[in-house]
Amino acid sequence: MGRVDFLQLIDKIYNGEKNIPWRKLSPQQAKYISSLLRDRESILRIFTQEEIGKNLAEELHTFLLKDSKVPDIVIDGVGKFIDFKKYLGLAAASGAGEAVKQADEKLRSALSE
Numbered sequence: 001m002g003r004v005d006f007l008q009l010i011d012k013i014y015n016g017e018k019n020i021p022w023r024k025l026s027p028q029q030a031k032y033i034s035s036l037l038r039d040r041e042s043i044l045r046i047f048t049q050e051e052i053g054k055n056l057a058e059e060l061h062t063f064l065l066k067d068s069k070v071p072d073i074v075i076d077g078v079g080k081f082i083d084f085k086k087y088l089g090l091a092a093a094s095g096a097g098e099a100v101k102q103a104d105e106k107l108r109s110a111l112s113e
Contacts, residue, residue, distance in 0.1 A: 011108065013037065053093025060088040 006029055013020070013036060022030060061084055068075060075084075 009033070010036065050093060052096035053089040053091075056092035057085045057089030060092060061085045064088070 006025075009020070010033075013033065020033060025033065064084065065072070065075065
């Protein structure tokens with residue numbers, strides 16, 4: 001497989017392409033693509049949005065309580081109506097998803113140069 005075709009294949013893989021023409025690849029290219037697939041999957045598995053949201057919810061809640069200038073009694077009262085941990089966890093999960101997306105784009109961009 002030629003250099004330009006190989007680089008286009010790398011880009012397709014980072015965009016989620018599953019059909020890889022293994023027989024058209026040289027042994028070195030096949031080894032690189034295998035490594036690329038493993039690395040991409042590992043990176044995406046490490047950073048699951050739900051897990052990050054779940055782990056950070058408690059930490060963010062504790063930080064909010066310590067950093068807040070609002071009296072604890074007010075936060076406790078509002079906390080009866082609003083589940084701060086839930087919403088902080090959702091915000092952390094959303095931010096983690098965006099971070100993974102940007103990291104994936106940067107990796108794709110760096111590998112295609």
